Amino acid sequence: MLIFFTMFGLGLLLGFIGAGGAGTVIALLVTVFGVPIHTALGTSLSGMIFTTLSGAFSHFREGNIVTRIGTAVGIFGAAGAFTGAKIAVFLPSNDLKCLTAGMLFLCGILFFIRFYFASTGIFSRLEPDSPPAGFRFWTAACGLGIVTGILSGTFGIGATPFIQIGLLVFFGMSIQQAAGTTMLIILPIALLGGLGYLTEGYLDAGLFLKVTAGLMSGSYMGAKFTNRLPLPFLKAAMVSVPILGGFLLLWGS
Known part of the structure; x- marks a missing residue:
């Protein structure tokens, strides 16, 4: 029951900031509950299917979802996630923990720059005058989906900050x-990434539930x-959550 509570x-916080939270889940499972890193990756990423389903439904009712963009990016992301899960299998446990922690730190840093230094940084130069359309729309959706999907599948982090920044x-x-x-x-x-880990045998059914x-x-x-x-x-929470997860993973290494 301790894992459930x-x-x-954690779900309360993740629903608030719009994150699947796999990276933080992984950090807690590995550091606090002693779950092997590959099993934690597979279980966490698979659990995101239902976590994000619940959160997405709630956000939809709140009017926070742009369906066309979300669907397009998600489709490309699914292909990347399945590929990433296959990559993770070949990474040693200690290396994977350190790499995942590093990705979480990077997520938090990018959020911090985007939220607090946007007027002088690279984000202000990249931000479009209007949402992309036509070929530019599909190029942006494909690029964002493939890159974040591979990150999600490989490191099990969901790549939430990268998706949100994109x-x-x-x-x-x-x-x-x-x-x-x-x-x-x-x-x-999460669906295709979880399937990738399932086919490699890294999914604990009881822990998953x-x-x-x-x-x-x-x-x-x-x-x-x-x-x-x-x-x-909201901004402070988006910055703090991935950094906290990174510290937890390194602390447990």
Whole structure:
């Protein structure tokens, strides 16, 4: 039951910031509960299917999802995630833990730059005057989906910050829309990534049920607060969650 209640509390936070949260889930499973890294990756990524389904439904009801963009990016992301899961199998456990922690730190740093230094950084130069259309739309959707899908499958992190930053920069979304649409994008990524780990034997059914039940119920409730709590709090949470997960993984190495 301890795993369930831990995941429920984490789900509240993840639903609020629009994250699948696989990286933080992995960090808790490995560091606190002693689960092997490859099993934690497979279980966490598979659990995101139901976590993000719950959160996405809640965000949809709150009006935070841009369906066309989310669907397009998600389809390309699914192909990348399945490939990434196959790559992860060949990485040694210690190397995979360190690489995953490094990706989480990078996620937090990118969020920090995007939110607090956007007017002087690269993000301000990249941000479009209007959302892309036609060929530019599909190029952006394909590039964002494939890259974040491979990151998700390889490191099991869901690549939430990279997806959200891509939506903010290349599609000109608001922070609330980026949070909600990311939940839709992660659905097919988690499905194909989880399938990749399942075919390699890295999925614990009992652990999967506990993780999924806790995250799913917490995520649905957490999404209710995205539009209700102050924007500075949302930004701070988006920056802090991946960095915390990275520290946990390194601490347990």
